[in-house]
Amino acid sequence: MSEVEAIDPKHFRNVMGQVPTCVTIVTAMVDDAPVAMVIGSFVSVSLDPPLAGFFCTTESGTWQELRGADVLGVNVLGADQIDVSNACMRAPEERFEGLDWSVVDGAPKIAGTTAWLTLTPNQVIDAGDHEFALCNVTHIEASAEPSEPVIFFGGGYRTLAPKE
Numbered sequence: 001m002s003e004v005e006a007i008d009p010k011h012f013r014n015v016m017g018q019v020p021t022c023v024t025i026v027t028a029m030v031d032d033a034p035v036a037m038v039i040g041s042f043v044s045v046s047l048d049p050p051l052a053g054f055f056c057t058t059e060s061g062t063w064q065e066l067r068g069a070d071v072l073g074v075n076v077l078g079a080d081q082i083d084v085s086n087a088c089m090r091a092p093e094e095r096f097e098g099l100d101w102s103v104v105d106g107a108p109k110i111a112g113t114t115a116w117l118t119l120t121p122n123q124v125i126d127a128g129d130h131e132f133a134l135c136n137v138t139h140i141e142a143s144a145e146p147s148e149p150v151i152f153f154g155g156g157y158r159t160l161a162p163k164e
């Protein structure tokens with residue numbers, strides 16, 4: 001019988017650092033205050049019906065706030081918005097300080113993103129030490145200008161090389 005390899009969590013994290021991800025800010029209005037969390041696991045799930053989602057660690061206090069919201073905003077950050085991601089890694093109450101944002105369709109929209117979506121909750125699915133927030137997609141828009149994304153890879157932010 002083949003033995004199952006024991007996976008060290010730190011090694012797993014390092015290896016998964018080789019998988020590039022998007023950088024999004026998932027937002028909501030909770031008790032009239034804006035809430036934000038940096039999410040790299042945002043993914044489209046289904047075109048018809050339109051579904052998308054993301055994974056959150058069960059240890060996140062911010063996720064506990066987001067999960068009760070009626071509307072979530074997904075702000076997809078561009079190459080020139082690494083400072084926005086850094087801002088949203090500050091203490092929860094400081095995350096919107098200095099940011100250009102407004103409430104659009106019920107959720108905080110950050111100016112200058114490459115794409116903006118709104119979601120409504122569909123299901124929260126257990127996923128080990130994370131939960132998967134499966135959501136209905138209720139609005140989508142992409143920047144009218146050609147735009148480049150910021151990528152998270154190998155524990156840091158990267159931008160793409162020009163197309164060959």
Ligand SMILES: Cc1cc2nc3c(=O)[nH]c(=O)nc-3n(C[C@H](O)[C@H](O)[C@H](O)COP(=O)(O)O)c2cc1C
Nearest residue numbers: 037038039040041055056057060061062063092152
């Ligand atoms: C680029 C990047 C991507 C991240 N992606 C996720 C993610 O997909 N899920 C998650 O739970 N945490 C993710 N995090 C970490 C959370 O953003 C961070 O731990 C969270 O803001 C903790 O907030 P809290 O202490 O307010 O709960 C990411 C952080 C960075 C910098």
